[in-house]
Amino acid sequence: MIKRKEVQDLVDSYDKESITIGVLGGHSALDVCRGAKKHGFHTIAVCQKGREKTYTKYYRTREDGRGCIDETIVLDRFADITKPEVQEKLREKNTIFIHNRYFWVYFDFTDIENNFLVPIFGTRGMLKLEERDVPKNQYYLLERAGIRYPRIFKSPEEIDRLVIVKVNEAIRGYERAFFYASDYEDYRKKSKELLERKMITKESLDNAVIEEYVIGAQINFNYFYSVINNELEIMGTDTRRQTNLDGLIRLPANEQLEVLKYVKPKLIETGHIA
Structure with missing residues (x-):
């Protein structure tokens, strides 16, 4: 894994008055960039061809203050972000990358841990714990924290x-x-x-x-631990939209039974409602 000192030395070389907040073009990119612009940061979205218009056109920054994406880098594949020339461009922009689950879906954990020499906000070593097939995974963390979870x-x-x-x-x-x-x-x-x-x-x-399977209200609680303030903050809650499950559960029970003769339920994430 890239050593912490390497990243610290890189951050020390950055122009602190010209920091760029970088995101992958998807998931919570607009939320992150809107917040970044609010606090005076420059923003850059790394996009994949065919999925870039949200960032290159609809939410690009305009002179009248609309939009929140200042720059974009459009790649053939998201995974190309680890190419040396892409990393160099991000470093030239004094970029600090904000990662999320979406970010890790498209990359090999090892490649990011070992080869992506761009500062990441948070730890680059913990996101893989969301996977259920690693030794010290999310269940391990829940147990250590004393939080109950289903059997x-x-x-x-x-x-x-x-x-x-x-x-x-x-x-x-x-x-x-x-x-x-x-x-x-x-x-x-x-x-x-x-x-x-x-x-x-x-x-x-x-x-x-x-x-x-535990019956109950399905709510995601979003927390953030600030090392600056030494506080755990609750940022809000949200629920998920999943296809085709959401369409099925909106039908009366008798209609669901009919539909299920021809369609199998799927739980693919398509959005969040805050």
């Missing part, structure tokens, strides 16, 4: 209540092919169907977390 079943044979099986898609490993099961037979039937349709792989199924 985890070590094997499908143990299922004795409604569970959600958190398995990733075969092709897009960052997307979810989660399914529900009420017992072992139900698990076998549904997992077999997904395997036959090549929606998931045997490996991803073996690595899936089988988690008790």
